[in-house]
């Protein structure tokens with residue numbers, strides 16, 4: 001979608017990403033001339049969305065949405081946990097690259113969420129910092145009475161929604177862009193087997 005036509009709204013960008021996800025699900029990937037694209041993009045980038053997603057090797061946003069070089073500004077951390085540098089990266093995409101859409105894309109069977117559910121006390125290197133950030137969502141999900149894999153999925157969805165609130169609250173840049181209507185935010189979840197991304201929440 002690089003540099004094509006007039007600027008799109010956040011909703012239009014999401015529709016394009018979902019169309020890309022459908023191509024991914026069906027295995028009908030868009031053909032691209034990556035050499036030409038690489039040369040064009042050497043002049044600068046104009047991505048159409050910022051994406052916060054997990055470091056899990058199975059969930060790369062560019063592949064899942066059938067996008068290419070220059071399309072997505074992606075921040076990946078295990079379990080999508082936030083820290084000042086990852087929030088700052090998203091702020092850069094909003095304030096300086098003027099992306100109209102911020103996507104939080106979690107996924108099914110997330111190892112970081114599973115760890116927060118099963119071993120919230122883990123204290124190995126810096127891994128504990130990841131788990132501690134997800135633990136409140138896991139504790140809240142547990143109150144709904146579910147257990148096992150269902151608890152992991154409930155905790156994941158709780159965590160993803162909490163991330164949206166955290167970004168809005170901790171980042172005046174993101175919060176003000178959302179309030180001014182310059183930015184839309186989608187909370188979504190990727191399913192490993194089907195390949196589908198489902199929308200959990202959207203500002204449009």
Ligand SMILES: [Zn+2]
Pocket residue numbers: 054055056078079107109110111112113
């Ligand atoms: Zn994960």
